[in-house]
Amino acid sequence: MKILLMGHPNVGKSVFFNRLTGANVIESNYSGTTVDYTRGYMSLDGKEVEVVDVPGTFSLDPKDRAEEVAVAMLKEAKDAYVICVIDSSKLERGLYLALQIMEEGYSVIIALNMDDVAEDKNIKIDNQKLEQVLGVPVVSTIAIENIGISKVISRLKDAKPVDVEDITVMRAGMNHCGRCGRT
Amino acid sequence: MAEKNNFVMIGIAILGLVTVAFGLADILVSVVGDGTGLSIIEIPGDMFRGGWGGLIVLFAGLFYLSGCKNVAEVHNASKVVIGSVLIWIMAGTDIFAMITESIPGGEEGPWFNSLSGFFGTYAPPYAPAIFLLPFSLVVVYYILKQERAR
Amino acid sequence: MKLNPDERWDLIDSIARHVVTYGEYRHTLKDAIGELTVKPMTGLPIAIAVMYCFWSVFGSFAGTLCTDGFFVKLFDGYWLPWLQEVFPGKGGWIYSILIDAGGMTNGEFILSDNCFEAFGVLTSGLFVAIGVVLPAIVIFYLMLTLLEDIGYMPRLAVLIDTVLHKIGLHGYAIVPTILSLGCNVPAVTATRILETRKQRFIMMTLLAIFIPCGAQLGIMEEVIPDLIGYVLLYLVIGYFIFGFILNRIVPGKSPEILIDVPQYQKPMMTNVRRKLWMRVSSFFKVAVPFVLLGCVVVNVLYLVGFIQWLGDLLAPVFVGWFGVPKETAGPLIAAFLRKDLAVAQLSVIEMTQYQMLSAVVLVSIYFPCVATFAMMLKEGWKELIGSVAVLTVVVFLYGGIIHLIGKLLGVA
Ligand SMILES: Nc1nc2c(ncn2[C@@H]2O[C@H](COP(=O)(O)OP(=O)(O)OP(=O)(O)O)[C@@H](O)[C@H]2O)c(=O)[nH]1
Numbered sequence A: 001m002k003i004l005l006m007g008h009p010n011v012g013k014s015v016f017f018n019r020l021t022g023a024n025v026i027e028s029n030y031s032g033t034t035v036d037y038t039r040g041y042m043s044l045d046g047k048e049v050e051v052v053d054v055p056g057t058f059s060l061d062p063k064d065r066a067e068e069v070a071v072a073m074l075k076e077a078k079d080a081y082v083i084c085v086i087d088s089s090k091l092e093r094g095l096y097l098a099l100q101i102m103e104e105g106y107s108v109i110i111a112l113n114m115d116d117v118a119e120d121k122n123i124k125i126d127n128q129k130l131e132q133v134l135g136v137p138v139v140s141t142i143a144i145e146n147i148g149i150s151k152v153i154s155r156l157k158d159a160k161p162v163d164v165e166d167i168t169v170m171r172a173g174m175n176h177c178g179r180c181g182r183t
Numbered sequence B: 001m002a003e004k005n006n007f008v009m010i011g012i013a014i015l016g017l018v019t020v021a022f023g024l025a026d027i028l029v030s031v032v033g034d035g036t037g038l039s040i041i042e043i044p045g046d047m048f049r050g051g052w053g054g055l056i057v058l059f060a061g062l063f064y065l066s067g068c069k070n071v072a073e074v075h076n077a078s079k080v081v082i083g084s085v086l087i088w089i090m091a092g093t094d095i096f097a098m099i100t101e102s103i104p105g106g107e108e109g110p111w112f113n114s115l116s117g118f119f120g121t122y123a124p125p126y127a128p129a130i131f132l133l134p135f136s137l138v139v140v141y142y143i144l145k146q147e148r149a150r
Numbered sequence C: 001m002k003l004n005p006d007e008r009w010d011l012i013d014s015i016a017r018h019v020v021t022y023g024e025y026r027h028t029l030k031d032a033i034g035e036l037t038v039k040p041m042t043g044l045p046i047a048i049a050v051m052y053c054f055w056s057v058f059g060s061f062a063g064t065l066c067t068d069g070f071f072v073k074l075f076d077g078y079w080l081p082w083l084q085e086v087f088p089g090k091g092g093w094i095y096s097i098l099i100d101a102g103g104m105t106n107g108e109f110i111l112s113d114n115c116f117e118a119f120g121v122l123t124s125g126l127f128v129a130i131g132v133v134l135p136a137i138v139i140f141y142l143m144l145t146l147l148e149d150i151g152y153m154p155r156l157a158v159l160i161d162t163v164l165h166k167i168g169l170h171g172y173a174i175v176p177t178i179l180s181l182g183c184n185v186p187a188v189t190a191t192r193i194l195e196t197r198k199q200r201f202i203m204m205t206l207l208a209i210f211i212p213c214g215a216q217l218g219i220m221e222e223v224i225p226d227l228i229g230y231v232l233l234y235l236v237i238g239y240f241i242f243g244f245i246l247n248r249i250v251p252g253k254s255p256e257i258l259i260d261v262p263q264y265q266k267p268m269m270t271n272v273r274r275k276l277w278m279r280v281s282s283f284f285k286v287a288v289p290f291v292l293l294g295c296v297v298v299n300v301l302y303l304v305g306f307i308q309w310l311g312d313l314l315a316p317v318f319v320g321w322f323g324v325p326k327e328t329a330g331p332l333i334a335a336f337l338r339k340d341l342a343v344a345q346l347s348v349i350e351m352t353q354y355q356m357l358s359a360v361v362l363v364s365i366y367f368p369c370v371a372t373f374a375m376m377l378k379e380g381w382k383e384l385i386g387s388v389a390v391l392t393v394v395v396f397l398y399g400g401i402i403h404l405i406g407k408l409l410g411v412a
């Protein structure tokens, strides 16, 4: 089993990685800190699991060498679990990449990181609803304070490939309800 | 309330003018050459502390002046804060330099400085920024209090 | 099923509408201050102050406190005399290489009286590595780490964006540039955040040529405090002139980017401590062996007469074209291994102020150190060959220009 940490630059992937594996990857407050991948190991139910800190990327269409590395890492590990780290205060941007990865058929789990920042900005995200719509586990985290990280790991088992078609159907359902006024 | 605002505005404006004057003095003195002292104020005359540093003191003054008009408003308040931060940078680096000078015992002396030598390093004259430091702190204290009240 | 980008954005829009609620958000003082640091009119003065702070603290801590305050005393007053005393075989080969090459005055062997002149592996080598470079690197990385964690770097990138566009890069190129001031090696890897090969090539070449590393800054601050400002000025001017030229002649694109500016944050001390430790220790794993090796190589080459021979051979170029004494041949060989060592060795050669200035600039722009070289090779051999070609031209051209400027000013 292999876990990839993916997401936009500067969302806290390296913090996640260091907390999970006890490694010392550099974390900084700017995009593009990590430009190469790092492998590490953590134990899960008594088994060694490989975790990879992947450079940040905006999409699966790489724009620079660091993003090329990221996309190559994903393509290389077809059966990997992907923890998609998203900056909660920029949910929409983050979901774009998450959807792309889900479309490729990966088992995704979404970590809505920087929950504290979103709270400061008065942005509220309904996790349960998001989980329902996307069909993948969604967990709020504050990586630097080690909040929610173990929850992400405990929910790994719920991650499974999803067909985006189901999401579109789900959305159609939501719209429908919106139009006919409740029920 | 309006009266209090006026009072604050005049205070910051004066601080700004004094700061600008110090900055200009720093720059002029370093362009001319040697540093000069007026009893307890020492105007550094080298290109680094006087020229570059003087420019920063000048900027600090300009920040104060451009922000003093209505500090109740966030954008003006932020300019005043930045003015103070620049003063802190100047005063802070000066004080840090004094600290680093005060600890070792000098080329011929023992490993560590004597107590009198240690304190002697901190005797005046000081650079202008150090005199501006207390005022810059007061101003920022006032603004933070105002921000918290909101 | 796969979506096209429009469908994806539509889907995201409708999902977001259902799950996200945006509360009221007030513009706070913190935001207003943040804005001031990126607007050019107010941001530039702040950037100037930040650089001042950086440099001032660097000099006070590394120079005044550590090196001059304690290490010079330790190495010159205790370490060197003790080694000179107890090490057997004064005047022999081993002694010269490890401890003190000394000097022959009137046929008499005279020991050196400070660690700059001794040239030995255990004396000069250790002194440069530990007495001068270690404090410089520690304080440099401490401040860099603070700037990084606060989130100032992307702001600096926004501020300098327009200028860097002129040399085919964009604001974000400030990240590798500043990392390079610590050590060129990680900076070469950091060029990966640039979009095109052209940009990466320009950046890597400029780094290798014009950016002095932290070790070199530390030693310059120590041995030529009065000249370091001019050295840096020459390097900055060179960075922009040759960047401008490279942008014209290197084929390829320089796309625009949108710089992402994160929130300001309070740095976490645990992270700062960890990062500082990692960087300093990895720097030293590379630096110390090379400094020591550099001492050995240069000493051996001196002893077998190679450096004198090379100096004589290159004398016309050195003296005529660059306007520096032919003895600089030795430091230039050392510079290939470590630039800090080279500057230390230059400092004991007798020459005029302007010659010293030219020689130090030459050492900086001449070949990057081996570690950087290896790193560039890893990023692509074609780029490396290109960079070396540019470098050769630059060294001759710029070296000559500096000599010419000195002549025109009447100081060379
Ligand atoms: N406030 C807050 N800050 C966080 C949180 N998680 C991470 N950070 C900060 O976000 C910044 C970026 O973290 P990194 O882990 O370096 O980001 P990254 O995703 O690895 O970024 P790249 O390597 O550039 O792709 C750091 O300054 C962290 O301290 C969080 O939950 N809350």
Ligand SMILES: [Mg+2]
Pocket: A013, A014, A015, A026, A027, A033, A034, A056
């Ligand atoms: Mg990272």
